Amino acid sequence: MEAMRPADFPTLGPVLVLAPIGRDAAEIGRILAGMGVPTKAPGGLATLCEDLLPDGGATVAALLVAEEALAGGADALVACLARQPPWSDLPVVVLTAGGRRRGPEGRWALFAGLGNVTLLDRPLHAETLRSAVRAALRARARQHETRRHLEALRLAAETLEARVEERTQALMAEVAEHTAAQERLRQAQKMEALGQLAGGVAHDFNNSSAAVLAGIALLEKRYGAALAAAGPGALRLLAGLRDGAERGAAVSRRLLAFSRLERLNAAALEPAELLGGLRDMLANALGPGIRVGIEVPAGLPVLQADRRQLETVLINLAINARDAMPSDGGEVTFGAAPEVAAEGSERHVAGLAPGRYVRLWVADTGAGMDAATLARATEPFFTTKPQDRGTGLGLSMAHGFAAQSGGALHLESEPGRGTKVTLWLPQTPGEADMAAVPVAGSMPRALVVDDVLLTRRYLCHCLHQSGWEAVVASGAEALALLDTGEPFDLLLARHSMPPGVDAITLARAVRARRPRLPAVLVAGPKASTDFTSLAAREGLHILPEPVSPVKLEEFLDLYCPDCA
CATH class of the missing domain: 3.40.50.2300 (Response regulator)
Structure with missing residues (x-):
């Protein structure tokens, strides 16, 4: 019969041989060594249990135990075998004293407690031992194969679970993006409807204001002397009428700017010169407790915008910042920086096309806005100010102006952390084109x-x-x-x-x-x-x-x- 090679079962471990009487252990070791099977002979049942305890016998190929070694009780061995991993059923070959002998009481119950047991009667032929060991090792090899399959299934399950979690997160992100896109579309549709309504009202109101102002001018031209002779009351009444009509015209211009219907006279502007002039003008106008700062680097490119409208927007933003300050004052900062919006850029600013821009901002240290207020901040007529202190058109006008100028507007604000309004305005294509x-x-x-x-x-x-x-x-x-x-x-x-x-x-x-x-x-x-x-x-x-x-x-x- 051909001997087994060690490479046939490379990862099964040794066969533990416990035969304490006579030369059985040495003879069994010799026969198994001839088969190429490694063996180990523990000194007793307690030592055998110690070899099995660390991993429940997972690194042992089989047990070969003489029946007399179990005579003193095998409860400890049964307990060790009970700790085997689920894939393991360690083969146990018991060398009996002869199947016809009655033996001690509970003999067969002991054999059953050992689990995967093969009984070999003595006297034992060498070939019978070899055959039993081969069968045990093949069974043990199948168990290790099962172990590898179970491990592969466990890893596959973990990988699948990770992929499911990853896909779930991706789906949640897609749903969130879809929800945000729907909200942006809803907001855009609402703003478009408001813009159309505001534009129509502004046109009609502007025509009415123009007619009133023209009538006032005609009255002054034709009947100025008579009005002056009538006393200061008539002139004050006429001045009040003019002031009301001019305020109405100003509201109309803001509505037209929000609805992007007002014509803009874009020209090349130097950001540093523009913001420097505003600082000088606003330093006193905002009040003694408000500090006005400028953050403008050297060498800024020229921007393209309507100067009058841009100045109006920045002044309105500064006034909004002042109104958001606590009673002890605060700081308003004007800033500018060049920026290139590339195709597919991570920066996401609604309505901003790829191109070269000058980014202007007005930041304050005021009360800030919560998320609900921030979401409605650019709606026309929406304001948190008292009824006699604001029209709710400042930010909506700024938003419309930025979009009509070929740029965009973005708001950042948190309660207690102030507000920052950023305008992106296109750079001038080139000074050669301007002259x-x-x-x-x-x-x-x-x-x-x-x-x-x-x-x-x-x-x-x-x-x-x-x-x-x-x-x-x-x-x-x-x-x-x-x-x-x-x-x-x-x-x-x-x-x-x-x-x-x-x-x-x-x-x-x-x-x-x-x-x-x-x-x-x-x-x-x-x-x-x-x-x-x-x-x-x-x-x-x-x-x-x-x-x-x-x-x-x-x-x-x-x-x-x-x-x-």
Whole structure:
């Protein structure tokens, strides 16, 4: 019979042989060594139990015990075998004194308590012993295989549990993001509806205010002397009427800014100069207990925005900060920094397109806002101030102004930790685009692209009044003139041109040919918010209709100061 090799069962451990009488232990050891099976002979039953205790016999291949070694009681051995791990059923080979002998009382109950028992009667043939040991080792090898399978199942279960937990967390994050997106959509729809309502009301109210102010001006012009002769009461009444109408017009402008319908005159602004001027103006206006600070690094890029509207926004934010301060005062900080919003950036600011911006902020050390108040802060007419101290239009106006300027607004606030309002405004595309090169000749020349005969004639008339030469052309003709090298100091184009012609696309094509040629787009009240926002990001200047000679001359002085 071929002997077993040690490599057949490399991880089963030794066979423990307990045969304390005669030469049985030595002979069994010799036979098993010939099979390539390692053995170990404990000194007694107590020593055998000590070998089994650490891991319940998991590192033992089998037990080979003479029946007489159990004569003194095997309760300790039974207790050790009961501690085996679930996968283990340690083979026990008992060398009996002969199956026909009656033996001590409880003999068979003892054998049953040992579990996986094989009985070999003596006298014992060597081949019988080898066969019994091979069977025991094969059974033990299957148990170890079961152990490996159970371990693999346990690891798979743990891995599956971890994957389920990971996926559950991912699903929870997706649900949270979906819920947040729905809330942002709901808020955007609500704000859009409010904006449409506010814009309609503002237009009607603005017309009424304009009529009242015009009537007051007419009364003063025609009947000023009579009113003065009537005494100071009449003049005070007229002044009160004018003040009320002007306040109404101011509210209308804020509503129009919130609904993004007010026309903006974007120009290049130096952030440091702008904020420095505001600090000097607000240092005393905010009160003696309010400290005004400036955080502006050197070398800031130029931003593109309507100066008057931006100053109004910053002043309103400073006043809001002052009103949030405790009675003993606090600090308002104006700051500016350049920032690039890249595609896929981790910074998530609603409505902020990728591009180069100047980030302005107004931070205070006031009371701050809770989450519910913060969520409604940019709604028109929402205010936490007393009824006679606020209209609730400051933040909504700032939000609308930032969006219409091609940027965005973001609020950060916590109760007791103050509020920080951040505005992202586009950087000026380049100083070369802001200035025209004077053309040699007696008069500066403007290239006028307008398909409406009446407005085209009116624009040309206004240009002539300002000392300019006007050359009228269609979009294609304008590009052809530039390709021939015709000298021009200004492009003046109407935003609504025939189908297929886009004023912004035309301006881009002109800029590709003449990078230093200023482009002014004439836009009426029906020009979309997307159009004005895109024009602001492109660095194009919007001249709002109706155009007056004075307004056009102001634009020419601003954007072409060296041409006239």
